[in-house]
Amino acid sequence: MENMEFITFVIRWLHVISGVMWIGLLWYFNFVQMPVMPKIPDELKPAIGKHIAPEALFWFRWGAAFTVLFGLILAHLNGYMVDALALGTTTGVVGHTMIGIGMWFGLIMAFNVWFIIWPNQKIALGLIEADAAAKPGAARKAMLFSRTNTLLSIPMLYCMVSAQSLYHIS
DSSP states (O other): OOHHHHHHHHHHHHHHHHHHHHHHHHHHIIIIIHHHGGGSOTTTHHHIIIIIHHHHHHHHHHHHHHHHHHHHHHHHHTTOHHHHHTTTTTTOOHHHHHHHHHHHHHHHHHHHIIIIIHHHHHHHTTSSOOOTTHHHHHHHHHHHHHHHHHHHHHHHHHHHHHHHHTSOOO
């Protein structure tokens, strides 16, 4: 195995591991934590907001950042980053269109994590000072964008897998 092949493999592996962390936590928040919160007794809820959620959100946002970073490095190493970001318009390669759609969904989702969900979660969880009246609105905004990301994750994953499996881009 050539040295660049091994480096590309390691970057792909790091991209997948980071993505599992990110999307796994996204789905945990939306399919487990949010639906269960109303069932948790009020005296136990502070443990979620003060201990579990901040830690999970740390791994969630850094999982997003490293997934995007390693994905862009991988696309660059494989020589299709520009064409994929241009949705295959520069070469007409359908696989680049598919991976490009997935990349754009991932970029939008990562933007949502860092610039909408996380800032609003900090307010909702009381991690930063804010007016108590702002907490419910911030919590709702974070929840709506988290659910949006959950919905976007399905076509994003489809595009990523189909680019590899149906169109055999490297």
